[in-house]
Amino acid sequence: MLKTISFKIRHALATIAFSIVTLSNAWAQHLVVDSEGEKTLSSVPKRVAALNWDLTEQVLELGVIPIAVPDIKGYQEWVVQPAIPDSVVDIGTRVEPNFALLRELKPDVILIASPQKDLEDKLVKIAPVLYYQTYSEDHDNAKAAIDNFQRIAQALGKKETAEQKLNVMQQRLKALNKQLANAYPEGKPDVTSFRFASTTSVYIYGDNSIPQYALQQLGFVNAMPQPSTQWGVTQKRITDLKQVGKGVALYFEPFDQQARLNRLAIWKNMPFVKQGHVTSVKASWSYGGAMSILYNAEALASALLELSEQP
Structure with a gap:
């Protein structure tokens, strides 16, 4: 009788412990939102590949140096600022990135926009993919740019940085x-x-x-x-x-x-x-x-x- 009760107690304690671990793992997951809705990452990503110039800009403005960016020379001519550090690897063009090189760089997350949408199925085999569509005739592009900035900031653990940047921008525009x-x-x-x-x-x-x-x-x-x-x-x-x-x-x-x-x-x-x-x-x-x-x-x-x- 005592053995049966003891077994039941141990079983109950084991179940509680398992539940605590499960909840802890769930809490440890990083919930983010992109243009496709809510997604889950295992943690806040550190190694970020940004495959479109607008996303490169957004990431750099948040104080995060991406590990990979396409067509850096073109970015330097047309986008100009913010500047891309020398440590960033050029991985080809925006529509034809170098998959082998990207795989070698081992990103924690890959950020894409509409020019890379058709590549998502291939890219997701390398790392989790977050999709941000800024430019569309169906919405306000300026608002989308700001919304995506805030979403990317949350995904990269930089929410305060984004808010500070946006506040400074509004003050500067008024001036x-x-x-x-x-x-x-x-x-x-x-x-x-x-x-x-x-x-x-x-x-x-x-x-x-x-x-x-x-x-x-x-x-x-x-x-x-x-x-x-x-x-x-x-x-x-x-x-x-x-x-x-x-x-x-x-x-x-x-x-x-x-x-x-x-x-x-x-x-x-x-x-x-x-x-x-x-x-x-x-x-x-x-x-x-x-x-x-x-x-x-x-x-x-x-x-x-x-x-x-x-x-």
Whole structure:
């Protein structure tokens, strides 16, 4: 009788112990949220591979140095900031990463965006994959960039860093807005921003673009409004820029055909060119993460302040 009771007690204690261990393991799991919903990681990842430039930017802004990034040279030319440390390994292109090299690097997690979505089944065999879709015609891209910044921060254990960065950005945008109001005491001009595809066509930033959102935060209205698209750009012939009229035209660098452009009659006869209401904007990534909003705003503000000083 006593042996039976003793066995039951030991069995009950063993069951309780097992339950405690099970709960501890569950609590130790790291719950995260990406664009596909809630997922579970074994712990906060340390070795992070970011396979798209906007994700690279987001990770770096959180103070985390990724172990792997695609096309670093291209990033340095187009995205520019934040800078990628020399320790980061280049793993090929954004749509064709080097799977063997990525496997050798042993990431704890792989971050992907829409250009890598088709690769998810292969990538998940290397490490857990988190998918963040920032650019879509079905939502507000600027808001998505900020939301994903916060989600990535939570996944990497950097929530406080993200909040500090976002607060600083809002304060900086307000300061720039005020500075530009002082620079244009008679009222801020309408502004259109774009990139050259060539000397005959341009990509104009409209609704749902980061540059347009940045200009709105600075208190400007688009001189040539464009509909919302996935990336916030609409391709037009250069002749269509006449619609900017008396507004200001700002085009983003890099653009390696400036000398040829300056010789074209159609460009020289644009109203904004004749009036001196045009200038270039230093390279800032228009399809980036949350802090790209700030970098675009700072670059655009610098160009507008320069124009305001012209006689």
